[in-house]
Amino acid sequence: MTDNATDMPTNTLNNWENGRWIGQTLEVENGVCAVPSKIAPDNLEYTDEVKAATDHLYDEVSDFIPKFEWPAYAPLVHAINKLKKEKNAVILAHNYMTPDIFSLIGDYTGDSLGLAIEATKTDADIIVQGGVHFMAETSKILCPDKKILIPSLRAGCSLASSITGEDVKLIKQRYPGIPIVTYVNTSADVKAESDICCTSSNAVAVVEHICAERGVSQVIMLPDEFLAKNVARQTDIEVIAWHGRCEVHARFSAQDIRDMRAANPGVTVLAHPECPPEVVEESDFTGSTKAMSDYVENHKPKNVILLTECSMSDNVAMANPDVDFVRPCNLCPHMKRITLENIYTCLRDEKFEVKVSKRMAKKALRAVQDMIDLPPPGEKGHFDPKAKDVFVKVI
Numbered sequence: 025m026t027d028n029a030t031d032m033p034t035n036t037l038n039n040w041e042n043g044r045w046i047g048q049t050l051e052v053e054n055g056v057c058a059v060p061s062k063i064a065p066d067n068l069e070y071t072d073e074v075k076a077a078t079d080h081l082y083d084e085v086s087d088f089i090p091k092f093e094w095p096a097y098a099p100l101v102h103a104i105n106k107l108k109k110e111k112n113a114v115i116l117a118h119n120y121m122t123p124d125i126f127s128l129i130g131d132y133t134g135d136s137l138g139l140a141i142e143a144t145k146t147d148a149d150i151i152v153q154g155g156v157h158f159m160a161e162t163s164k165i166l167c168p169d170k171k172i173l174i175p176s177l178r179a180g181c182s183l184a185s186s187i188t189g190e191d192v193k194l195i196k197q198r199y200p201g202i203p204i205v206t207y208v209n210t211s212a213d214v215k216a217e218s219d220i221c222c223t224s225s226n227a228v229a230v231v232e233h234i235c236a237e238r239g240v241s242q243v244i245m246l247p248d249e250f251l252a253k254n255v256a257r258q259t260d261i262e263v264i265a266w267h268g269r270c271e272v273h274a275r276f277s278a279q280d281i282r283d284m285r286a287a288n289p290g291v292t293v294l295a296h297p298e299c300p301p302e303v304v305e306e307s308d309f310t311g312s313t314k315a316m317s318d319y320v321e322n323h324k325p326k327n328v329i330l331l332t333e334c335s336m337s338d339n340v341a342m343a344n345p346d347v348d349f350v351r352p353c354n355l356c357p358h359m360k361r362i363t364l365e366n367i368y369t370c371l372r373d374e375k376f377e378v379k380v381s382k383r384m385a386k387k388a389l390r391a392v393q394d395m396i397d398l399p400p401p402g403e404k405g406h407f408d409p410k411a412k413d414v415f416v417k418v419i
């Protein structure tokens with residue numbers, strides 16, 4: 025697929041075809057923290073210099089990395105931190121990165137949009153996206169003059185791969201006049217065809233804003249069916265949904281929660297709005313990864329379950345050692361494709377660079393920037409579990 029204005033490929037990564045993700049699902053081994061392979065790139069070793077430079081970092085991740093495995097991590101951590109300085113680079117680490125990446129080498133941590141906004145504030149020349157491809161594209165849209173790198177070509181997303189810009193053009197033909205609100209978990213070509221973007225924290229506020237601005241009472245929300253259904257319960261706006269799903273959050277069920285409550289009396293259950301509506305109904309609180317993290321920070325529940333990606337609990341637990349985390353989480357195979365090893369080779373070789381054509385970036389930026397310019401959503405960022413069920417048409 026090419027952009028006529030510049031005649032450059034709109035997506036140069038091998039695992040993308042016509043805007044759809046065609047990478048394979050990764051088999052994740054050994055749970056949350058995959059140990060770096062025995063043969064480190066460039067035969068990096070745990071020398072006295074590495075030991076002196078890194079051993080003070082170990083305490084931060086001691087709950088996740090056994091002491092005897094530290095000599096496998098430390099040389100990579102040291103080499104990455106040196107490369108960052110030499111190349112004036114920063115690493116954006118999403119909440120779903122493993123604790124070694126999140127705590128030891130991440131310069132900015134948070135949710136996808138928060139990271140992209142941080143990217144606009146840095147004077148670094150190179151940004152390494154510790155996250156998946158749509159996040160790297162969003163960083164490129166917001167920071168067109170910076171070199172944006174992604175460590176794995178296979179770090180995709182089931183939501184982003186569920187829809188293309190061509191699909192959105194067809195939807196607009198079929199539903200003329202109905203504004204299109206697109207979740208940031210989409211590729212640049214989908215954002216470029218949308219009226220405005222949203223995140224899981226501001227989706228309700230964005231839907232109500234665009235409908236008030238256009239004087240309409242219907243909206244099309246792309247591509248997450250469950251986020252759209254959860255938003256529809258919180259507003260009087262009629263929502264039409266696309267059939268995309270997050271393969272991590274869609275797997276939680278209401279019965280899972282009832283079983284967890286029975287096994288852990290008094291536990292507080294926090295859910296992400298990409299979970300099915302019946303999961304939101306059974307939960308104590310539903311919000312974005314940031315809202316979940318803030319909830320734990322502010323309420324300090326005795327024990328808590330975060331219904332989201334596994335590493336999120338690990339990373340929030342590090343900041344809240346007095347809270348007991350029950351962890352019935354699901355791994356995101358795409359996020360887990362980002363490792364210390366491929367971050368090292370990514371920085372060393374400055375690959376793989378993520379590019380978005382100027383014309384597409386300009387169109388996508390309008391949809392992203394219109395969202396960023398809105399006031400913070402406040403209470404509209406939380407999902408009332410008792411809100412009434414409503415019918416949502418799924419296309």
Ligand code: SF4
Pocket residue numbers: 156180181182183184209270271272273333356357358359
């Ligand atoms: S957790 Fe879900 S939405 Fe996030 S990258 Fe993985 S598949 Fe995509």
